[in-house]
Amino acid sequence: MRKASILLIVVLALIFGACKKEKAKVELIEGWFPWTGYIGGLYAMNKTDSLYNLDFKIVDGADNINPVQLVLADKYKFGVTGAEAIIAANINTGADLVAIGVVNYKSATCFLSLPESSILKIQDFQGKVIGILSGTETETIYKALKKKFKLQIDSIKNEVEAPYDLQTFLLKKYDVRPGFTYDEAVTLDMKGIKYNILYPEDYGISTLGGVYFTRRKTIKENPELVQKVVNSIAMGWELALENPEEGVILLKQHDPANIDIKREDACFKKGLEYFKGENDSVLYASDKSWKNFENVLKSIDRVPSSFDIKSSYDNSFIINYFKSKNEGK
Numbered sequence: 001m002r003k004a005s006i007l008l009i010v011v012l013a014l015i016f017g018a019c020k021k022e023k024a025k026v027e028l029i030e031g032w033f034p035w036t037g038y039i040g041g042l043y044a045m046n047k048t049d050s051l052y053n054l055d056f057k058i059v060d061g062a063d064n065i066n067p068v069q070l071v072l073a074d075k076y077k078f079g080v081t082g083a084e085a086i087i088a089a090n091i092n093t094g095a096d097l098v099a100i101g102v103v104n105y106k107s108a109t110c111f112l113s114l115p116e117s118s119i120l121k122i123q124d125f126q127g128k129v130i131g132i133l134s135g136t137e138t139e140t141i142y143k144a145l146k147k148k149f150k151l152q153i154d155s156i157k158n159e160v161e162a163p164y165d166l167q168t169f170l171l172k173k174y175d176v177r178p179g180f181t182y183d184e185a186v187t188l189d190m191k192g193i194k195y196n197i198l199y200p201e202d203y204g205i206s207t208l209g210g211v212y213f214t215r216r217k218t219i220k221e222n223p224e225l226v227q228k229v230v231n232s233i234a235m236g237w238e239l240a241l242e243n244p245e246e247g248v249i250l251l252k253q254h255d256p257a258n259i260d261i262k263r264e265d266a267c268f269k270k271g272l273e274y275f276k277g278e279n280d281s282v283l284y285a286s287d288k289s290w291k292n293f294e295n296v297l298k299s300i301d302r303v304p305s306s307f308d309i310k311s312s313y314d315n316s317f318i319i320n321y322f323k324s325k326n327e328g329k
Contacts, residue, residue, distance in 0.1 A: 035183075112196070233283065
């Protein structure tokens with residue numbers, strides 16, 4: 001009798017296993033080396049993907065990797081990049097890329113200066129040497145501020161390209177250093193260096209940061225997969241915000257050779273405000289926020305006056321996630 005029962009259990013297990021769908025394998029290409037912005041995705045990769053029958057994997061980015069090109073080439077279905085990058089690709093090449101969630105619902109861009117420079121407000125930029133990080137959201141924001149406040153700054157004499165490390169800033173090769181609240185500011189804190197910091201949102205310039213994106217073709221052909229990916233990453237970020245210390249450990253496990261736990265812990269804690277999503281809804285930025293971003297881009301002629309940003313993002317997947325979550329309560 002016992003042998004028959006065991007045999008029945010084995011048969012039922014085999015039947016169940018055969019009926020169960022094979023996990024969908026999904027890779028997401030990041031836009032930069034491992035950093036705190038990976039943490040929500042790492043939770044998805046290690047904890048939440050199986051809840052949606054996914055085998056989700058993050059592929060590390062680097063300074064010579066272009067997620068837009070790789071997704072367009074269909075090497076990866078999903079990627080992470082700056083919101084402006086997918087808009088530029090859509091306008092310039094007809095790429096038809098769509099943001100399906102935001103990493104940062106507002107840009108963490110800031111402008112740093114050493115105390116002796118006496119730069120306490122944006123208007124103090126005049127007459128100073130400004131560091132530029134070309135091709136980043138910091139450059140877009142700087143140009144928008146420059147135009148809004150009609151700053152008379154000579155682009156040849158008073159603007160210089162800044163490298164990603166802070167050495168030239170500390171050597172006073174320029175007075176203003178663009179950066180991110182949860183990156184360069186943390187580095188200065190850890191070195192015990194005093195600095196002044198200005199936030200563009202205090203001056204009425206609001207933009208978006210990084211986004212998760214895919215091709216419109218993927219959305220049309222496999223909306224169920226897109227929904228599962230969004231669900232998995234959204235739940236991952238919720239867990240990350242509830243357990244930031246564990247999130248940093250996951251990051252260290254992902255890249256043990258290069259991640260400094262102490263530094264990334266400080267970065268993540270400074271970045272919590274930017275990762276939590278608008279209205280405390282991870283991956284979400286409202287239509288109003290996207291429209292504000294459009295207006296910033298138009299103000300510096302980055303997009304045509306006829307451009308409609310609605311074609312470059314789709315909030316329906318993250319809205320569906322929260323709707324399902326609330327209905328399940």
